[in-house]
Amino acid sequence: MAGGRATPDKAAGLSIGSAIRDRRRGLGLTLKGLADSSGLSIPFLSQVERNLASPSLLSLEAIAQALNVDVDYFVGVPTPGQIVCRSNEHDRIDLESPVVYERLSGRHAERKMEALRLIVPPGLVAPTIHREGEGFWYILSGTLEMTVGRKKFVLNAGDSAHFDQRHPYSMRNVGKSEVRMIWVGTPAIFKD
Template sequence: MSNNKAYKEIAPRLRGIRDAVDMTTTQLAEKVGVEPSLVEKYESGEHEIPVSYLMDVAHVCGVDLTVLISGNESHLTNYALVRKGKGFSVDRRKDYDYKNLASTFVGRRMEPFMIEVPAKKPEDMNFTTHRGQEFIYVLEGKLELRLDDSILILEAGDSLYFDSNTPHAMRGLDEKSARMLDVIL
């Protein structure tokens, strides 16, 4: 699925869920901490939708993140097994390759992802913020992670726990991708 197609498929679910909980774009914007124009932009299906925004909307509207991304309900309540190299691809962001590792589990309290972070130039890094906390464990490669004004270099086996409200951006180093486990709470 191309990224544009993913945006077009996710956007109507965003609008539908907002309508189902009887919220205006202004009310939703206030609850997730963005401008109303940004809510409208994401609901248009023409723009990249950050996973952090989807998580915030899911939380505010009381729905599972899987519903917003795939349109399908989660269904397992006891465990969710994901085999090596699998996981639900979150094909909605050009910066990173996300695979959700618990998309079938109902009532998740965290969102675990396997993320492939490509090499890029420092000026091409995109900062993001979102509610909650985040834990990163580097599996392969070398990762540059910027937290506000701090530049951290993480290698395989290194981990970092941080407040996700801190502006953060990542890139693979040495002209190679880095692979990491990312858990968002």
């Protein structure tokens, strides 16, 4: 603190620059596209995104309008409901599947990962899929066979698997009881 005023925190600048870059990329905009929409220069926007310059309130407003968000999107603190998910607040995600999916992750719009609790019924064989990003599975109870590419693994309670989901993968409950597991993956797949 100097003269009773808080000095800017470098981490706060990092948050704004990263938030602008992430939102821009998420919308598929180039720096030129953002410059055209905001009326700001490409070099200035590049410096803002790299935390080499701090936008004025007017510049931040122009960036927010170009990215179709409010200014507080870049500077506001998430609400407790966006951060914490209480045990009685887990959303069930209806995918018309015999597998039960419950969201464990927060509810903020720009989350990069998803965390789910899955309940897999006995005998279920899931189709082989692949997608962008990483996947992490943690088995809470039961026995699950997973296949990644041509490799098969049997996972029991306490076992985990962390893999690149671009490789084809599938799962099968090989036990007589349901499998309870945690799945964490990137990018987030169930947007609100």
